[in-house]
Amino acid sequence: MSSSSTPRAIPLATIEHLDRFAGQNVELRGWVHNRTSKGKLHFVTLRDGTGYVQCVLKKNDVSDELFDTIGAASQESSLRLFGEVRADDRAPGGYEISVTGGEVLQSTSDFPITPKEHGADFLLSRRHLWLRSRRQWAIMRTRSAIMFSLRRFFDERGFLCIDSPIFTPSACEGTSTLFEVDYFGDEKAYLTQSGQLYAEASAMAFGNVYTFGPTFRAEKSKTRRHLTEFWMLEPEMAFATLEDVISLAEDMIVRVVSDVLETRRTELDVLERDISKLEACKGGFPRITYDDASKILLEHPDSEFVEGDDFGAPDEEILAAMHDQPLVITHYPKAVKAFYMKEAPENPTRVLAMDIIGPEGAGELIGGSQREEDLDTLLAAIAHHQLPMQEFEWYLDLRRFGSVPHGGFGLGLERLVRWICGIEHIREASPYPRMMTRIRP
Missing domain, CATH: 3.30.930.10 (Bira Bifunctional Protein; Domain 2)
Structure with missing residues (x-):
């Protein structure tokens, strides 16, 4: 588990209502729906049950420990992230999170339901x-x-x-x-x-x-x-x-x-x-x-x-x-x-x-x-x-x-x-x- 210090007086937000926190720093809790990495950047699609949002981690903006742990976190790993809510018309829902800190609560592997096609019996x-x-x-x-x-x-x-x-x-x-x-x-x-x-x-x-x-x-x-x-x-x-x-x-x-x-x-x-x-x-x-x-x-x-x-x-x-x-x-x-x-x-x-x-x-x-x-x-x-x-x-x-x-x-x-x-x-x-x-x- 990787962690960073919790910012003071930061509101807990849900993805569904990110529009209420535009320009503010918030805390989000959820699971990795998808992750891609490009050099010194991680792009995490986080889901929290109310919606989906892209969270962007820049290596220089977070601790090395958090950056490396997120880089190893696969689908359905559980996270707690802090960052600024930024309006972005290109993003699903119109917002993305610029991450400044957080922790991986559990890093998982081998989640059985992958993006590939699965049969109905397998899924049921x-x-x-x-x-x-x-x-x-x-x-x-x-x-x-x-x-x-x-x-x-x-x-x-x-x-x-x-x-x-x-x-x-x-x-x-x-x-x-x-x-x-x-x-x-x-x-x-x-x-x-x-x-x-x-x-x-x-x-x-x-x-x-x-x-x-x-x-x-x-x-x-x-x-x-x-x-x-x-x-x-x-x-x-x-x-x-x-x-x-x-x-x-x-x-x-x-x-x-x-x-x-x-x-x-x-x-x-x-x-x-x-x-x-x-x-x-x-x-x-x-x-x-x-x-x-x-x-x-x-x-x-x-x-x-x-x-x-x-x-x-x-x-x-x-x-x-x-x-x-x-x-x-x-x-x-x-x-x-x-x-x-x-x-x-x-x-x-x-x-x-x-x-x-x-x-x-x-x-x-x-x-x-x-x-x-x-x-x-x-x-x-x-x-x-x-x-x-x-x-x-x-x-x-x-x-x-x-x-x-x-x-x-x-x-x-x-x-x-x-x-x-x-x-x-x-x-x-x-x-x-x-x-x-x-x-x-």
């Missing part, structure tokens, strides 16, 4: 280290901004965050795609795939609520759109119609995209994201009914859609490709949707449901509906789906005591991250993805 097996790469840095910071924007959107509208349980005794739509857990003795429980039913109960107590947390689905899928563990945001509104649900979802997406464009432009540049695609998301989303969408698909030469079925990923891509904004599809067949969705008054074979399909191959971002508020109708639906009636007695109480029209939707966070970041596979949208074939690291 080293996900704990892969997160340090510039691309993953950009994705995770964008994900964080999306989560912040979502919470702020609902908090500003007076929605209360009420957590739903992860252990549940029953499922929203049957147990075929749930993970079963031994729950003390002979009791069986499941890892939830949705917090919706409990969010409905919370809405009857607090009006407008949302739940935001991890959910699980034991679907044996290996597509680029599916994870085994993922985060869901699920708002529920009392005294709401399908139109209210659609309006809320549309406003939410527009707000989040706008916030990301404002606060994560650097990260989108790193990802080489075509931001014109995001800037097109201004609201007034195109809408189409299931029946009209079916007609389009049945006439499309590349579609294998069967009338009456739910839409698959290829169908969604065909429909979404016709628009530059997310597409709202409404009034699905009752036979392909969940038991709790309200029948359309004008056609009992359809339900007051909606999906929002993202552009650019993003797939389904949101699924929602107006919920059935009538007790007898809901009793019949549970029986028709052959669900265990006793497990839904508490849910039926919501229709026995003060039932009102209400509705909500579910947003898959990782799918939204995938679309906004413009990444191909959803596994990069999760810090530590869990998939059918992967549970480590």
